[in-house]
Amino acid sequence: MNERTHDRTDEKIWADSGDSHLVEPPDLFTEALPPALAERMPRSVKDPGGEWETVTVDGQSFRRRLPTFRRQLDAGPPPGRKPKDAPLESFADIERRAPGANDPVARLADLDDEGIWAEVIYPSLGIWSFSIRDPELLRRGVMALNDWAIAFQATSPRYVCAASMPLLDVGHTVAEMERAADLGFKVAFFTTRPPAGRDPYHAESWEPVWAAAEATGMVIGFHIGTEPHDPDQDTGVAHRGPGGAVLNYVEVSFGGQRCAAQLVASGALERHRGLRVLVSEGGATWGPFLADRMDEAYRQHGFVARPTLDRLPSVSLYEQVYASFQHDRSAVVAATAMGWRNVMWGSDYPHLEGTFGHTQKTLHELFDDVAPADRRRITVGAFEELFPHVPPAPGS
Amino acid sequence: MNERTHDRTDEKIWADSGDSHLVEPPDLFTEALPPALAERMPRSVKDPGGEWETVTVDGQSFRRRLPTFRRQLDAGPPPGRKPKDAPLESFADIERRAPGANDPVARLADLDDEGIWAEVIYPSLGIWSFSIRDPELLRRGVMALNDWAIAFQATSPRYVCAASMPLLDVGHTVAEMERAADLGFKVAFFTTRPPAGRDPYHAESWEPVWAAAEATGMVIGFHIGTEPHDPDQDTGVAHRGPGGAVLNYVEVSFGGQRCAAQLVASGALERHRGLRVLVSEGGATWGPFLADRMDEAYRQHGFVARPTLDRLPSVSLYEQVYASFQHDRSAVVAATAMGWRNVMWGSDYPHLEGTFGHTQKTLHELFDDVAPADRRRITVGAFEELFPHVPPAPGS
Numbered sequence: 001m002n003e004r005t006h007d008r009t010d011e012k013i014w015a016d017s018g019d020s021h022l023v024e025p026p027d028l029f030t031e032a033l034p035p036a037l038a039e040r041m042p043r044s045v046k047d048p049g050g051e052w053e054t055v056t057v058d059g060q061s062f063r064r065r066l067p068t069f070r071r072q073l074d075a076g077p078p079p080g081r082k083p084k085d086a087p088l089e090s091f092a093d094i095e096r097r098a099p100g101a102n103d104p105v106a107r108l109a110d111l112d113d114e115g116i117w118a119e120v121i122y123p124s125l126g127i128w129s130f131s132i133r134d135p136e137l138l139r140r141g142v143m144a145l146n147d148w149a150i151a152f153q154a155t156s157p158r159y160v161c162a163a164s165m166p167l168l169d170v171g172h173t174v175a176e177m178e179r180a181a182d183l184g185f186k187v188a189f190f191t192t193r194p195p196a197g198r199d200p201y202h203a204e205s206w207e208p209v210w211a212a213a214e215a216t217g218m219v220i221g222f223h224i225g226t227e228p229h230d231p232d233q234d235t236g237v238a239h240r241g242p243g244g245a246v247l248n249y250v251e252v253s254f255g256g257q258r259c260a261a262q263l264v265a266s267g268a269l270e271r272h273r274g275l276r277v278l279v280s281e282g283g284a285t286w287g288p289f290l291a292d293r294m295d296e297a298y299r300q301h302g303f304v305a306r307p308t309l310d311r312l313p314s315v316s317l318y319e320q321v322y323a324s325f326q327h328d329r330s331a332v333v334a335a336t337a338m339g340w341r342n343v344m345w346g347s348d349y350p351h352l353e354g355t356f357g358h359t360q361k362t363l364h365e366l367f368d369d370v371a372p373a374d375r376r377r378i379t380v381g382a383f384e385e386l387f388p389h390v391p392p393a394p395g396s
Numbered sequence: 397m398n399e400r401t402h403d404r405t406d407e408k409i410w411a412d413s414g415d416s417h418l419v420e421p422p423d424l425f426t427e428a429l430p431p432a433l434a435e436r437m438p439r440s441v442k443d444p445g446g447e448w449e450t451v452t453v454d455g456q457s458f459r460r461r462l463p464t465f466r467r468q469l470d471a472g473p474p475p476g477r478k479p480k481d482a483p484l485e486s487f488a489d490i491e492r493r494a495p496g497a498n499d500p501v502a503r504l505a506d507l508d509d510e511g512i513w514a515e516v517i518y519p520s521l522g523i524w525s526f527s528i529r530d531p532e533l534l535r536r537g538v539m540a541l542n543d544w545a546i547a548f549q550a551t552s553p554r555y556v557c558a559a560s561m562p563l564l565d566v567g568h569t570v571a572e573m574e575r576a577a578d579l580g581f582k583v584a585f586f587t588t589r590p591p592a593g594r595d596p597y598h599a600e601s602w603e604p605v606w607a608a609a610e611a612t613g614m615v616i617g618f619h620i621g622t623e624p625h626d627p628d629q630d631t632g633v634a635h636r637g638p639g640g641a642v643l644n645y646v647e648v649s650f651g652g653q654r655c656a657a658q659l660v661a662s663g664a665l666e667r668h669r670g671l672r673v674l675v676s677e678g679g680a681t682w683g684p685f686l687a688d689r690m691d692e693a694y695r696q697h698g699f700v701a702r703p704t705l706d707r708l709p710s711v712s713l714y715e716q717v718y719a720s721f722q723h724d725r726s727a728v729v730a731a732t733a734m735g736w737r738n739v740m741w742g743s744d745y746p747h748l749e750g751t752f753g754h755t756q757k758t759l760h761e762l763f764d765d766v767a768p769a770d771r772r773r774i775t776v777g778a779f780e781e782l783f784p785h786v787p788p789a790p791g792s
Contacts, residue, residue, distance in 0.1 A: 107486075202639045243598045243661025244710060245701045249655045249693030250686065254650045261646045265639025283692075285685035285734075290646065292724035294678050297645030299723075300749045305641045313642060327695075328688035330734050337733035338726050353696045 012115050013363040014393040016383035018324030019223070019280035019346030019354070022161070023102055024126070024148065032144035041141045043127035051210070057131045097247060098350035104155035106324035111158070114359035118158040118349050118383065120187055120280065120324075122223050123149065124289075126164035130195045130228035135168040142166045142176060150183045157391050162189035162221045167198060170205060174212040181216035186220045186387055187278070191226040192255040201259055202266035210239045210263070214272040219386050220263075224256040224282035250354045256282035257290055267307045269316040276386055277321045281348055284323035284331040288338035291317045322382055326354050332366055336374045340364035344382040399502045408511050409771075410789040412779035414513035414720030415619070415676035415742030415750070418557070419498055420544065422743035428540035437537045438524035447697040453527045460631045460668045488723040490492065494746035500551035507554070510755035512743050513789035514554040515721075516583055516676065518619050519545065522560035526624035527553055527589045531564040536574060538562045551758040553787050558617045563594060564749055566601060570608045582783055583674070584614045588651040594677035597655055599660035606659070610668040615782050616659075619654040620678040652678035656717045660690060663703045665712040672782055677744055679784070680719035684734040687713045714738070718778055722750050732770045740778040 001088050019076035029041040041059040047053070049226075055062045100106025113118070126145050132138040146163045153161040166172040177188050190201075199205045213220055225236050239247035256279040263269050263277055294313035298305050318339070324346030325331040335343040345363075348354025355362045367375040378396045426436040436454040443449070451458045496502025507513070520542050528534040528681045542559045549557040558575035561584050562568040573584050586597075609616055621632050635643035652675040659665050659673055690709035694701050705712075714735070720742030721727040730736045731739040741759075744750020751758045763771040 018727055070737070115604065146534075200635065200637070202643065203637050221432055239598065241594065241596070241599050242663065243658065243701075245697045246661035246690050246693040247598065248696060250653070250661075251688055254653075254688055257646070257650075258643070261643055262635075262639065265642035265646075267638065282404075283689050285684060285688060286682065286725040288729075289679060289681035289685065289724070291680060292726045293649055294642050296679075296723050297642040301641045303644060305639075307638055321411075326684070327692050330684035330688045333684075333729075333733050337729050344581055 009159075013360065013367060013379065014115050014117045014271070014392060015345045015363055016117050016345075016390070016394060017119040017347040017349065017377035018322065018344040018383060019326075020116075020121045021101075021124060022121050022149070022350055023124045023147065023153065023281070025102065028125070028148050029101055029141065029144055032147065033140060035136060037140055040132075040134075040137055041144075042125045043129075043238055044125070045340075054328065055128055056221060056296075057128050058137065060131055061232045062128070062131070062229075062231055062235065083184065089284045094243045098190050098356060101350040104152055104159070108158070109350070110356075114347065114349070114356065115363065116349060116359060117380070118160060118387070119347070119392045120221060120278065120383075120387075121149075121152075121159055121161045122189055122221070122280065123164050124191060127191065127223075127226050129164060130167070130191050130226070131231075135166070135172060138166045138168050139172045139176070143159045143179070146176070146180055146185070148167060148185065150180075150185065153184065157389075158385050160186055162187040162223075162392065163218075164189050167191065167194050169206055174211050177212045178216055179278075181218055182306055185332065186217070186219060186389070186396060187221040188213060189221050189223060190259070191228060192222050192224055192259050195228050199263060200270075202262035207268070207271075210268045210275055214275045215335075217274070220275065221280060222259045222277065223280045225252040227252075253282040253286065256280075257286050258362070260317065260323075261290060261294060262288075264313045264321070267299075269320045270309060271312050273320070278344075278386065279321065279323040279326060280346060281326075283328050283338075284325040284332045284343040285328055287317060287321065287323055287336050288344065289339040291340070322386060327362055327366075329366060332370055332374070332378060335378055336370065341377060342382050344376050347380050360391040375383050408790060409647055409756065409757055409763060409775065410511050410513045410643075411743075411755075411775035412513050413515040413743040414674060414718065414740040414743060414779060415722075416512075416517045416745045417497075418517050418548065419520045419548075420625055421498065421540065424521070424544050425537065426542055427462060428543065429536060429630060432511070432718050433533060436519045436528075436530075436533055436727070437540075438527075442520070451760055452525055454529065454533065456527055456627045458524070458527070458625075458627055458631065476583060494752060500548055500555070504554070505751075506550060506745070509572065510743065510752065511759065512745060512755060513776070514556060514783070514786045515743070515745065516554055516674065516779075516783075517548075517557045518547075518585055518617070518676065519558065519560050522585060523587065523619075523622050524564070526587050526622070527591075527627075530737040531568060533560045534564050535568045535572070539575070542572070542576055542579065542581070542786070546576075547582065549580065551783075555591050556582055556631060556786065557742060558583040558619075559614075560585050561616060563590050569605050573605070573608045573614055574612060576616055580712045582613070582785070583617040584609060585617050585619060586655070588618050588620055588648075588655050589623040590729065591624050596658060598658035598664075600662075603664070603667075606664045606668050606671055610671045613670070615674060616671065616673045618652055619657045619676045621648040623648075623651050648680055649678040652676075652719075653682050655685075656713065656719075657686060657690060660709045660712045660717070662693075663705055665716045666705060666707050671716060673699065674740070674782065675717065675719045676742060677720060677749075679724050680721040680739040681730045683713060683717065683719055683725055683736045683739070684730055687736070706717070718782060721754065723758055723762075725762060726785070728770070728774060731774055732766065737773060738778050739774050741775050 029038040042057045142164045149161040153159045163185040238251045291314035322342040324344045421701040438453045545557040551557045634647045687710035718738040721739045774789040
């Protein structure tokens with residue numbers, strides 16, 4: 001299936017990333033908003049040990065455990081040695097290793113080292129906006145967040161920052177999407193489930209939002225693991241007990257797949273054929289599965305399949321949905337052997353769930369045996385299709 | 397990748413099915429149990445119009461809409477014609493079309509016509525046992541159900557009936573699994589979520605059950621869409637509104653994937669390497685995705701991944717989990733290009749969500765371009781690996 005044209009193991013592979021992150025500065029809201037509003041916006045306080053964080057949002061408090069990581073990120077357990085023997089690395093260590101992530105100039109040096117060219121960059125505090133219950137507070141806060149993010153984006157044409165969307169009021173969503181597009185944003189960040197009290201994404205009430213996204217050319221960016229939750233729940237924890245961490249990692253991917261399916265099955269994508277959806281950090285191998293599954297449902301369960309569609313669900317998914325993965329070898333095969341051309345690589349920089357520190361090793365493992373055209377498509381081609389304004393990666 | 401050795405379009409393709417169904421006779425429980433118990437067991441009453449069914453179980457009533465189907469099951473909408481124009485077929489029509497499904501001799505004639513050789517056959521009323529709250533009633537009822545099913549199985553070596561499991565009490569589950577194995581069952585049917593009040597499948601409390609399955613050689617059969625639900629919920633309905641039917645069809649597949657992930661991530665499969673799991677009717681393309689996703693979680697989220705595993709999750713999944721699909725072309729590629737050898741075809745006979753009436757057309761579309769060894773593996777090889785006692789399909 002694939003051709004190895006020459007030994008490329010020493011070559012630097014450049015790739016665009018469909019999934020990267022920023023952490024907003026702690027004084028963002030106090031600088032940008034009146035004190036009465038600023039104090040209600042999300043703020044994070046770490047415990048002295050660095051293992052736990054408390055995020056406070058408009059009177060609600062969310063506790064979450066911060067990640068620590070094994071140093072041997074990209075290797076399976078060596079034979080005879082259990083993975084628990086691998087040394088751990090705390091979140092504080094990560095911040096020391098990627099201190100420039102929030103510095104627009106130092107970040108470029110990191111990216112150059114890793115071979116990451118352009119990036120879709122998601123917010124961090126912005127994710128917590130789902131827990132705000134006051135539409136006006138949310139609208140004002142998100143505007144401040146986006147004003148800050150667009151200034152970050154302006155420092156390099158390689159930065160494609162995602163504009164956070166106020167999702168409590170459709171009118172606010174549309175207005176902020178249009179404002180964001182005017183400011184120069186190309187991606188609108190949506191949580192993988194709307195905030196409490198709002199209709200699910202397949203409901204008709206979201207129609208003006210999809211229309212506005214198509215009209216402005218904004219890509220809908222669903223970042224997995226951003227489902228709203230109550231203050232008494234830990235972030236991203238659906239399963240506890242043996243294997244819980246692995247199960248939760250699977251579960252958050254279902255959340256991203258569900259969003260893609262909602263936009264396909266409701267007909268939103270075929271009504272708005274210029275609309276593009278990016279599901280970030282949830283893997284990509286699921287695309288062909290979801291396409292076949294929805295086609296089977298639509299054909300065999302036609303008696304309750306509403307609305308009637310002009311195209312099979314697979315057509316809308318294959319053409320308008322994109323997804324980013326980090327390490328999955330099967331994601332490459334989804335593109336090369338299953339024909340889903342919208343598989344896109346992502347670094348998840350600077351999070352150590354991603355490839356920071358071993359990006360070149362990962363890219364070579366994924367692509368050394370892949371035909372040049374396929375490699376190009378997954379590393380830069382799909383990204384350039386969504387964001388044609390970004391200058392091309394070196395050598396591509 | 398694939399070689400077409402000759403034109404096989406006229407050849408009859410025989411395939412084993414990892415997913416078929418029976419409907420138990422209405423007098424099963426009244427014949428087998430004392431009246432005081434029998435009247436509390438599930439019974440189904442159809443509305444006169446045939447569109448709705450009421451299932452009554454131990455004082456609870458569940459209403460569900462019965463499927464009607466388009467006649468054009470296997471074709472996408474022709475250009476210029478919307479699928480809603482296709483004629484509908486009611487559930488009653490299906491019963492007229494497959495009247496022999498519950499007759500062990502007539503059923504074989506149907507199977508011969510279709511080219512279906514051996515089958516894993518799941519219960520129907522047995523699925524409703526999740527709604528029984530009295531462990532002793534459940535134990536007695538399930539024994540009656542299994543006594544009936546084993547008699548059905550005895551009529552042909554092509555029938556591999558699944559024994560329903562009483563899941564309210566681990567001791568009962570183990571005892572019935574051992575009794576079922578002694579009776580000649582090879583598969584134990586588990587709902588895709590345990591009944592209310594029981595631990596999830598990745599909990600340690602299930603350990604005696606997995607040990608008993610390994611010791612008896614019983615395959616764990618998870619049939620999708622069998623999650624317990626309350627009487628005020630419609631069966632299998634997680635999403636309403638535009639696209640809801642398609643979304644629910646996707647959602648039930650997540651339920652099957654979740655079960656496979658639970659047995660992998662909890663270490664149950666590596667503790668019991670003789671244990672085999674079959675996920676029926678949920679598609680199969682998800683296997684390589686789930687494998688890569690769990691590996692990434694296990695490596696990158698090692699800080700909370702418990703228990704420590706001796707093998708990467710992908711190894712357990714690739715070796716011990718099997719899955720059946722009906723129409724998905726991508727499922728074939730999951731086997732041929734992603735290396736998951738446990739992809740298994742399934743007919744879903746006699747349900748018209750499956751291939752009844754167009755089995756040969758489907759099998760030719762799936763396999764005419766596939767190398768003979770791959771075709772053999774998916775149509776009969778994986779099935780024979782799980783059930784070596786079954787006589788081989790003609791020509792294989």
